[in-house]
Amino acid sequence: MDKIEDIVTQQGGMISLHGRSHENTYRRIVRAKKNGKLVRVRKGVYALPYAFMDAMIDVESVVPGGVVCLYNAWAFYGLTMQNPPTFCIAVDAKRKIVFAQKQMITLYYWNEQSLTLGVEEVEYSAHKVRMTNAERSVCDAVRYRNKIGEDLCLEIIRTYLKRPDRKIGLMMEYAKTLRVAKILGNYLNILME
Numbered sequence: 001m002d003k004i005e006d007i008v009t010q011q012g013g014m015i016s017l018h019g020r021s022h023e024n025t026y027r028r029i030v031r032a033k034k035n036g037k038l039v040r041v042r043k044g045v046y047a048l049p050y051a052f053m054d055a056m057i058d059v060e061s062v063v064p065g066g067v068v069c070l071y072n073a074w075a076f077y078g079l080t081m082q083n084p085p086t087f088c089i090a091v092d093a094k095r096k097i098v099f100a101q102k103q104m105i106t107l108y109y110w111n112e113q114s115l116t117l118g119v120e121e122v123e124y125s126a127h128k129v130r131m132t133n134a135e136r137s138v139c140d141a142v143r144y145r146n147k148i149g150e151d152l153c154l155e156i157i158r159t160y161l162k163r164p165d166r167k168i169g170l171m172m173e174y175a176k177t178l179r180v181a182k183i184l185g186n187y188l189n190i191l192m193e
Contacts, residue, residue, distance in 0.1 A: 004028040005037050008046070014062075017044040059129045062105070063089050063097060067119050068131040069108060070140055070148075076124060077134040079141075079156045090115060090132075118174050134160065135171035142180045142187065157187050 004025075008015045015038075017026060029046055032038040038046040045062065059066045068076075071084035086106040091097060093109040118136025121128055132140060138160045145153040160166060168188070175181040 004032045008038065014045065014047040017046075059087075059089060059127070063091060063107070065095075066091050066130070067110075067115060068124070068129050069137070070144065073132045073134075073137040074141065074156055076122070076131065077137060077160075079134070079137060079159045080152060081155075082152065114178070117177055134163070135167055136174050138171055139174045139178050139180055139184065142175070142184045143178055145183075154187070154191075157184075158191060161188075161191060 004015075015029065017029065029038060033040055033046060040046055059068055066089040068088065069090045070088040071080075071082065071086075072088050074080045075082070075084055086104050088106050088108065090108040090110045092115055093111050095109075097107060118133045118139075119130050120133050122131050123129075124131065138156055141148065141153045141156040160171075172181060172184070175184045
């Protein structure tokens with residue numbers, strides 16, 4: 001019989017009890033958690049302790065309906081050289097999410113419109129995740145410029161402007177919806193001169 005850690009590793013570092021009817025599997029998972037070989041992420045979902053150090057987690061298992069954003073999106077699109085300090089996941093502002101223990105996840109509570117604007121499904125480290133697209137990610141950098149710092153915001157905009165596939169018109173549409181069009185326009189005027 002395979003060790004439960006091997007089974008979890010084969011499944012990408014996480015395992016869900018949902019749909020598992022074998023009491024034996026449940027006992028093995030509980031025993032592995034007790035021995036520190038697995039950590040409880042949320043009710044019915046367990047992971048290997050190092051699973052959160054991978055390039056990406058299975059967002060849908062940890063935070064159903066979550067959207068990968070900010071630092072992780074900027075890194076995915078190559079807009080910054082900074083490593084994400086945590087997994088940045090946006091959720092509906094009305095949701096309450098409680099983790100079993102402190103995770104390497106930072107939640108951002110967005111309204112429904114923000115949670116769907118410029119969001120696409122991408123493949124990231126063998127996981128399909130919902131993520132803000134490059135244009136929306138630039139707008140988020142402007143939106144969060146006071147928290148992330150002016151230097152990082154400018155780096156993201158500069159790097160985006162060097163992309164051959166940039167869509168400035170689409171980015172400005174997102175900026176209008178997110179109410180940062182004037183500020184983004186000022187940055188673009190300065191950087192494109």
